[in-house]
Amino acid sequence: MEPAIRVNQLSKRYASGFQALSHVDLTIESGEIFALLGPNGAGKTTLISVVCGLVNPTGGQVSVSGHDIVTDYRAARSRIGLVPQELTNEAFETVWATVSFSRGLFGCPPDPDHIERVLRSLTLWDKRNNKLITLSGGMKRRVLIAKALAHEPEILFLDEPTAGVDVELRREMWQVVRQLRETGVTIILTTHYIEEAEEMADRIGVIHDGEIVLVEEKRRLMRQLGSKQLTLHLPSPLERIPPSLNGHQLELADEGHELIYTYDAADVSSEDAAGIPTLLSDLRDAGIQFSDLNTRQSSLEDIFVSLVRGRQ
Amino acid sequence: MNLYGVRAIYLSEMARTRRTLLQSIVSPVLSTSLYFVVFGTAIGSRIEEIDGVNYGAFIVPGLIMLMLLTQSVSNASFGIFFPKFSGTIYELLSAPVSSFEIVLGYVGAAATKSVVLGLLILATAGFFVPLRIDHPLLMLLFLTLTALTFSLLGFIIGIWAENFEKLQLVPLLVITPLTFLGGTFYAIDMLPPLWQTLTLFNPVVYLVSGFRWSFYGVGDVSLAASLAMILLFLGLCLALVRWIFQSGYKLRP
Numbered sequence: 157m158e159p160a161i162r163v164n165q166l167s168k169r170y171a172s173g174f175q176a177l178s179h180v181d182l183t184i185e186s187g188e189i190f191a192l193l194g195p196n197g198a199g200k201t202t203l204i205s206v207v208c209g210l211v212n213p214t215g216g217q218v219s220v221s222g223h224d225i226v227t228d229y230r231a232a233r234s235r236i237g238l239v240p241q242e243l244t245n246e247a248f249e250t251v252w253a254t255v256s257f258s259r260g261l262f263g264c265p266p267d268p269d270h271i272e273r274v275l276r277s278l279t280l281w282d283k284r285n286n287k288l289i290t291l292s293g294g295m296k297r298r299v300l301i302a303k304a305l306a307h308e309p310e311i312l313f314l315d316e317p318t319a320g321v322d323v324e325l326r327r328e329m330w331q332v333v334r335q336l337r338e339t340g341v342t343i344i345l346t347t348h349y350i351e352e353a354e355e356m357a358d359r360i361g362v363i364h365d366g367e368i369v370l371v372e373e374k375r376r377l378m379r380q381l382g383s384k385q386l387t388l389h390l391p392s393p394l395e396r397i398p399p400s401l402n403g404h405q406l407e408l409a410d411e412g413h414e415l416i417y418t419y420d421a422a423d424v425s426s427e428d429a430a431g432i433p434t435l436l437s438d439l440r441d442a443g444i445q446f447s448d449l450n451t452r453q454s455s456l457e458d459i460f461v462s463l464v465r466g467r468q
Numbered sequence: 469m470n471l472y473g474v475r476a477i478y479l480s481e482m483a484r485t486r487r488t489l490l491q492s493i494v495s496p497v498l499s500t501s502l503y504f505v506v507f508g509t510a511i512g513s514r515i516e517e518i519d520g521v522n523y524g525a526f527i528v529p530g531l532i533m534l535m536l537l538t539q540s541v542s543n544a545s546f547g548i549f550f551p552k553f554s555g556t557i558y559e560l561l562s563a564p565v566s567s568f569e570i571v572l573g574y575v576g577a578a579a580t581k582s583v584v585l586g587l588l589i590l591a592t593a594g595f596f597v598p599l600r601i602d603h604p605l606l607m608l609l610f611l612t613l614t615a616l617t618f619s620l621l622g623f624i625i626g627i628w629a630e631n632f633e634k635l636q637l638v639p640l641l642v643i644t645p646l647t648f649l650g651g652t653f654y655a656i657d658m659l660p661p662l663w664q665t666l667t668l669f670n671p672v673v674y675l676v677s678g679f680r681w682s683f684y685g686v687g688d689v690s691l692a693a694s695l696a697m698i699l700l701f702l703g704l705c706l707a708l709v710r711w712i713f714q715s716g717y718k719l720r721p
Contacts, residue, residue, distance in 0.1 A: 230564040
C-alpha cells in the first residue's frame, strides 16, 4: 500500500533567500496520527504548505497516496483537507454556506447529508445559519475543520490546531481528532505544545532549522530518550551519601532533605526493575529512612529541548 | 475539469453580489441615471444633435461603458483581493482547481454582474432619452467582451494590489479619466486636430466608439478597429493571467 505522504529530498528557499526546508525526507503511513514538532520558524508550516500546494518547492518531490503534487495535483489535493493556523474566514457567510462551498471547490457534488454529519460531529449544527463573524474563536476553529472535512479527505493537516484555544476546547479537539482517526483518516498535526503530541500522536517528527532531526514512534521515543527520577524525601537531612550506596546513581538535593535516584525508564521492565529493590534494601541497611517518595518521567518537552539544544 | 469547483466559486461570488446589492447594483445604476437626467433631459435639449443623434441618447453608450469598465475592474479585483487580504485564499490554492477554473469562476461571476448592470442601466436610460439600438447582437457582443476583458484586468489588479489604496488606483486614476476623455460626452471630430490625434492613443476611445456604433451605426473609428482593440486587450489580459499562475506571482511563494 502506498504511504499517505511521501516526501523526498524536499527543499524550499524563499525569494528572500531564506532556506525554510533542506532535503527533507519523510514518509507518513496511512491511518496514523503524525505530530510534527518544532520551535517557531523551524519549517513546520512551510512543509505543510508545500504538500498542500500553497508554496512551490524549489527541489525534491512529494506524493500523496502515490500522486505527485505537481504533475498530478488534482488527485493529490482532492485527498487532502487543510486546517490552517490562522482563523481566517469569509466573515459574512453562514456556516452552512462556507462548508458547502468547500465541498464544491474540491470537486464533490453537493451532499447535504454529509455536511450535516460533519457539522453535527463538530457540534456546529445549531450554528449552521449563523454568520461566521458572530462565532467565538473556538467555533471558528471548528468551522475550519468542518470546511477541511467537507470533501471527505483521506488525509487531514492540522496546523497548530489548538493554538490559542482554552483547555476544555483543546480536549474536545483531541477527541474530534481521535474520532477521525477511527474513521481511517490520516492526520498530520503540527504543534509546539509537546503535551499535544504526547497526548495524540502515534509517531513524532522533530523539525529544526528546516531539517528533520528525528522521526520515531512516540512510545519508543519516550522510552529511548526518557530517563526517570525517583525522589525520596528524608525526614532527617543527609550531609553526604554514605559510601555503601556508591553503586547507585544518587544525588542529594534540598540541603540533604531529598535523595534523587536517576535511572533509565527502559529498564523498569527488567528483572530487578531498574535497581529500585536493591536501592531500597541498601537504604534500609544504611539506616536511611524516608517519609515520602515520587517518581517523574521526562516528558517529550524535555526530550525535545535536549534534542534541539544538542544541535545548536 | 472541476466543474463543481467552478460552480462553487461562481455561486459564492454571485452570493456576495446579492449581499451587497445596494452597493454593487443599485448605486451604479442610480448614479448613471443622474447623467441621463442632467444631460439627457435638462441640458441635452439645448445641445445640438451629434451625427444625427439626440445628445441625451448619444451619451448613453459611453456612460454604460464608463460604468462597465469601472465596475468590472473594481468588482473582479475585490473578489480576488479580499481572500488574499483575509487569508482565506489558502483554500483556493490548496483545492484541486486549475488556474483556468479559478479565473472562470471569479471572472465569470464579475463579468456576469457587469453585463446585468449594463443592461439595467440601458433599460433605465430608456426612461429618460429616446433610445434606439440598430445592431442589438453586436451591442451584446461588445457588452460581453468588454465586461469579460475588464473583469480579467480587475482580477489581475486584485492579485497585484497589496492594499486597498492600490486596489482603487487603477479604476479611479486610469479608467475614469480615460473614459471621460474617450469620447463618452463628445464625438472626436469635435476636438482640435492635435487632440484628435492624441485621443487615438486612448484605448477606451475604440471601446466607446464600437459600442456606440452598435446603437446608432456611427462611430469615431471603424467598427473593425474597435473589435480589434477589444480583442487585443482581451488577449493581453489572458496572457498576463496565464503568466501570473505559471510564475506563482504574489499567489504561491
